[in-house]
Amino acid sequence: MTMTDPIADMLTRVRNANSAYHDVVLMPSSNIKTHVADILKREGYIGSWSVEDAEGGVGKTLRLDLKYGPNRERSIAGIKRVSKPGLRVYAKSTALPKVLGGLGIAIISTSSGLLTDRQA
Template sequence: MTDPIADFLTRVRNAIMANHKVVEIPASNLKKEITKLLYDKGYVLNYKFVEDDKQGIIKIALKYDPKSKTSAIKTLKRVSTPGLRKYTGYKTIPRVLNGLGIAILSTSKGVMTDKEARKEQVGGEVLCFVY
């Protein structure tokens, strides 16, 4: 696998399309940080890190609207790929849906959203857009 972040996003996207309640993803530290951000911003219902003999598993409970049965996540879009990295300074961090969505960045101060990166005045690699 050449792009584990794209695999993470694709597994979540496929689970949403199939209306699954829980999705299991192989763990890594970067994936754990992205999962925590998605939970903090209200895009997923809950998550759990399960340790096994190998690399571990992230179990994510997806969030759906009870009435319309639509997911809280409309779009997960990978921005920076292994073939073409996208870096940005803090002054030019992209706004997602004019501030309604979030951009997840990997910075020197850790993984954070676009709003947090602007506040901390740090740039970095734009990993994905979520809205």
């Protein structure tokens, strides 16, 4: 079965696992998901990520190791998708709003690949 919006599926899996205090999230892998995982790792929102062979299936599996504070505080307070397949959102780099007053990040798809709002 094909997925209409694999990025939204990834974010939902991370959000659900984070809410349930899971240590690991597994999902089907793709290039864009690995780029998103790399940005989340660089910014300190997840511990690590890796791509593994799928068990008994075709393709690869993306494994995210979620990160929590010393008292199991979540490092990801909220995660959502703004631009969706049914409603695309376009903005100039100067018009990007601050996420959580500058404490959060926005991941932007540009002609140079995926960047954070600070890099754009």
